[in-house]
Amino acid sequence: MSAAASLPLLDAGSRALLQGLGALHTVVVAAEPSGRVVFVHDPDGLLGSTDLENPDVSTRGTPAARAIVSALADARTQDEPLPLRVFPTADEAHQLRVFQTADEAPQPLRVALLDRNDEVAAPSDELRRKNEELETCVRSVSHDLRSPLVAVLGFTRLLRDEFGEPIGRTGQHFLDRIEQAGKNMERLLHDLLELTRMEETPNTPVHVNPAAVLQQLAAEKKLALDEARITLAFQNETPVVVCDRTRLYQLFSNLIGNAIRFVPNDGSGRIDVRIEDVEDGWQLDVDDNGPGVAEQDRARIFDPFRTAKHARTSTDGKKSSGLGLAIVHKIVEAHDGRIHVENTPSGGARFRIWLPRP
Structure with a gap:
């Protein structure tokens, strides 16, 4: 089954999702809960000319087709919503993942994604690098914001102690609001720093x-x-x-x-x-x-x-x-x-x- 032939069977949201996945993954196969295959994206021909709904595919299909059919069949046995799972393939050159679209979607689907391992590793390395950069940025910003925050809290207390009577009860109330907001921000910065330090501070x-x-x-x-x-x-x-x-x-x-x-x-x-x-x-x-x-x-x-x-x-x-x-x-x-x-x-x-x- 070709991807183009299957698209009319899909609602607009599912069609857009699968076409987007097709631009990112080597092979994309989507099936309804009943097992009917409604979308196939296989530009490199890894599935061969196999009809994925043919019972013989489990023994006579290409390694990629056998792995995908087996994974989708396993997914159909799950009563709970299926999170993203990794399934074994016949070789180490590819990685197969299967997930289930939300049950409340107009057309719930089980979707299989097959990729070459080198294509999976590159985005993972990039994602790891970006995550490290983000943690460094959060740590730096949290640290840099503490100094002016300490000054704000310090001058707030000084203003209350030295000028509490002239500013009156309304002024005191505003100072209390400033101080409490500052303490909430102080707590947020402390927790952000703790969260980013977890990775670099070994347990004892x-x-x-x-x-x-x-x-x-x-x-x-x-x-x-x-x-x-x-x-x-x-x-x-x-x-x-x-x-x-x-x-x-x-x-x-x-x-x-x-x-x-x-x-x-x-x-x-x-x-x-x-x-x-x-x-x-x-x-x-x-x-x-x-x-x-x-x-x-x-x-x-x-x-x-x-x-x-x-x-x-x-x-x-x-x-x-x-x-x-x-x-x-x-x-x-x-x-x-x-x-x-x-x-x-x-x-x-x-x-x-x-x-x-x-």
Whole structure:
């Protein structure tokens, strides 16, 4: 089947998507959930003259055709929406990837992309270089902005102390607004620097008592917890974990700080932290009794600047930088661990982390 012959079967959005992919990839094949092939882009003839819907293709087709038919058949067995996946090919010269367009699209499709490995590697190297440049830029800008911000906050405090009476209550109110905005910016710059430093600062694994870390955090966050009437509960005795202590402190600090912004502040708010030995490492759970995380938000909740709609500003006016959970994710990755979010049986959020034994 030629690409031109199949295009009339497609809606305008799918047609534009596949034509765009055809300009970027060596081979593009799209099929409906039923298995009917509706688009083929193969200018180099890697699929031969094979009819991809012919049952014999799995044994008599070209290596590229066999790999694509097998991958699309495997995709049809998936009940969940299929993310981008890499499938094996008969040689090492090509890379095969398959993804599924959104179910809510007018015409959901399974799409196979076949590329030569050298064509895949070049964009990856370029993307890595661009990412490194971006991180360097963010680090530089965040550092350079701190000096004028310190000056703004310093002169704001000086103006309040020296001229508080002449400017009156209205002036004091404006100074408070300036100072709070400056502190929010200071927090954002701090978190941006932390996020960019993760890659270049190696972990220093030591034996850590998580209970001691949590006791330190409970003391530091006592004012915020008391103001919102939130209970923070954790074990007095916990298993010893091998990890970077500073990173574990940051991990718990960000997760507890995130939970404080979501749980009720009417006296019923509760955050529970548990650490358990498991067969191949340690499991860390941070639960709260807030509104939980909607299923459609869970996949991207660890993206930078991703905030949930139920979050509130803390009682002192502090706002989230939107980077706390991204930092947590980076810390877990740096320890070769895993993290995911789910809802507890009562409906609150549960952040579950697994850290491997060294």
